[in-house]
Amino acid sequence: MSTVLPGKQILAKHVNLKLGPGLLQSSSANATDSSIITTRTGVLIHSTNKSKWWVEGNSRRYVPAAQESVIGMVIQKLGEGFRVDIGAAHYASLDGLAFEGASKRNKPNLKVGCLVYARVSLAHKDMEPELECFEAQTRKSEGFGEVKGGFLVRCSLKMCRELLDPNHFLLPLLGGRFPLEVAVGMNGRVWVNAKEPKLVIVISRCIEAADPDGSGLNETGVKTLLGELDV
Structure with missing residues (x-):
């Protein structure tokens, strides 16, 4: 990991290379191949096998990236579709x-204020982001679609990435104590649900407490918090 500034060229090569937020692949007419440059300040991070690269910053403003999962709120119905707020610069x-399974005769009837768990299918700096509520390859919902009930927690983008890391302690710790439902969006939003309202509040408090932009509690600190909350 290293700190980078906008405009720095990155030497990233892999057969299945995937670039995340903060990186842009551009090509020049005079170049034989494309180059990868950073578009924001932060820490350059890559996966263990170096197939995935991204720049981790402390920004709360989400910049849409293709194939990322997000949680959005329907703010308007437009003809055959919807306009959704995903916390980015544009709807x-x-x-x-x-x-x-949607067809012209069988479409979801989403109302203004509904929450949807979706995947970014198109992201371009000069175009409005586009969303889909199914997996691209299987065209099955795979958990995408409208999410009902529960509570929406807002946190830092870094916290969302940590929650999606299977090695992160928080969700396994909470899931070992009581059943819960969680949908993590890469846009700084986490939808949580449980059998009791009290448990929903507990989950929300723990996410906020473990957020690096908040208290940044570690596993020991969260266990102490759970004891104080009598869970």
Whole structure:
């Protein structure tokens, strides 16, 4: 890991190379191949096998990236689709047919204020982001779609990435104490649900407490917090 500034060229090569937020692949007419440059300040991070690269910053403003999962709120119905707030500079569009099994006669009836767990299918700096509520390869929902009930927790983008790391302690720790449902968006939003309202509050408090932009509690600190909350 190393700290980078915008405009720095990155030497990243892999057969299945995937670039995340903060990196841009550009090509020049005079170049034989494309180059990868950073677009924001932060820490350059890559996966263990160096197939995935991204720049981790402390920004709370989400910059859409293709294939990322997000949680959005429907703010307007437009013709055959919807306009969705995903916390980015621009609203995203969600087609009424971008759901598993949807057809012109059978489309979801989302209302303003509904929450959807979706995947970014198109992200370009000069275009409005587009969303889909199914997996691209299987066209099955795979958990995407409207999420009902529960509570929406807002946190840092870094916290969302940590929650998606299977080695992170928080979700396994909470899941070992009581059943819960969690949908993590890469856009700084986490939807949580449990059998009792009290447990929903506990999950929300723990996420906020473990957030690096908040208290940044480690596993020991969260266990202490759970004891104070009598869970």
